[in-house]
Amino acid sequence: MRRSFAREGCTSARVPERPARAQNRRGRSFPSRTRAIDARRPFVNHADPAGPARLRCSEPLRSALEPEDSEAEPMSRAPLAPVADDVSPEGATETRGARSAKRQQILDAATRVFASRGYHGARVSDIAREAGIAYGLVYHYFRNKDEILDTIFAERWGAFVGVVDGIAAGEQPAAEKLRQLAALVLFAYRRRPDWVKVLVFEIQRTSRFSEPEQIEAVGRLFRSVARIVRVGQESGELRRDLDANLVCLAFIGALETMITSQVLGVMRLPDESQAADDRTVRTVVSLFLGGLAARSET
Numbered sequence: 001m002r003r004s005f006a007r008e009g010c011t012s013a014r015v016p017e018r019p020a021r022a023q024n025r026r027g028r029s030f031p032s033r034t035r036a037i038d039a040r041r042p043f044v045n046h047a048d049p050a051g052p053a054r055l056r057c058s059e060p061l062r063s064a065l066e067p068e069d070s071e072a073e074p075m076s077r078a079p080l081a082p083v084a085d086d087v088s089p090e091g092a093t094e095t096r097g098a099r100s101a102k103r104q105q106i107l108d109a110a111t112r113v114f115a116s117r118g119y120h121g122a123r124v125s126d127i128a129r130e131a132g133i134a135y136g137l138v139y140h141y142f143r144n145k146d147e148i149l150d151t152i153f154a155e156r157w158g159a160f161v162g163v164v165d166g167i168a169a170g171e172q173p174a175a176e177k178l179r180q181l182a183a184l185v186l187f188a189y190r191r192r193p194d195w196v197k198v199l200v201f202e203i204q205r206t207s208r209f210s211e212p213e214q215i216e217a218v219g220r221l222f223r224s225v226a227r228i229v230r231v232g233q234e235s236g237e238l239r240r241d242l243d244a245n246l247v248c249l250a251f252i253g254a255l256e257t258m259i260t261s262q263v264l265g266v267m268r269l270p271d272e273s274q275a276a277d278d279r280t281v282r283t284v285v286s287l288f289l290g291g292l293a294a295r296s297e298t
Helices: 031-041 059-065 091-117 124-131 135-141 147-170 174-186 193-204 211-233 244-264 274-290
Strands: none
Touching: 031 147, 091 135, 091 147, 091 174, 091 193, 124 135, 124 147, 124 211, 124 244, 147 193, 174 211, 174 274, 193 244, 211 244, 244 274
């Protein structure tokens, strides 16, 4: 049966013949999907191969579909995304600075959480809460908790070894370089207690510290200290009959034991004062260089 659009104000446009109703396996018929699609698009001209079909409706229906002022300019649309010319270098630098600040905020918060809860007792949600950010934002910067801890070690240790390299490359005598190094290590816990605690408990005494990247990073420290010893031996300031590598191990081992004792609460350095700090450092260096043997009075 054919049906005309004359009732709805259209002329000459007719829908195709109703297709035969298909049947399923049980013999029940169901309407064709093609018919359902055509019913939703009554104005498509199927006979026009030139391109998109045009409406062929009567004037009353056309007036109802079109706006009153057909010559009015269309509303302008805002661009979906800024073009490249709209992004200034200053804005890009500011964006990178904000990302770097957020990343550092996460690392600082993770250091405090690892120091208070321990690595295995800390969760990513704890880090996010400490940093004051959303939980999912942490994964925007780091894959998991392991990567956060590895980044803390790589960046903080790298900065520390950079300072040691600067001391080793200086022009001061070997004894003064060792004094500066001892001051840097012994009072690191006073300046950054959370970082030192994470280094001692969560990195240094775990299998993570035996990975190749960590071994190479720690090796930079030993090479710098051994360099200080060798330069002192070449200048005649230090004994030449001693192996520089063994001297390096003994010196770093003594400092490591002292700083670990601070973390454990076994030993407490004098209260912060320049005089007390200098006396502590000079005692350590003097003991290391001169030993415990009593000096002859002759």
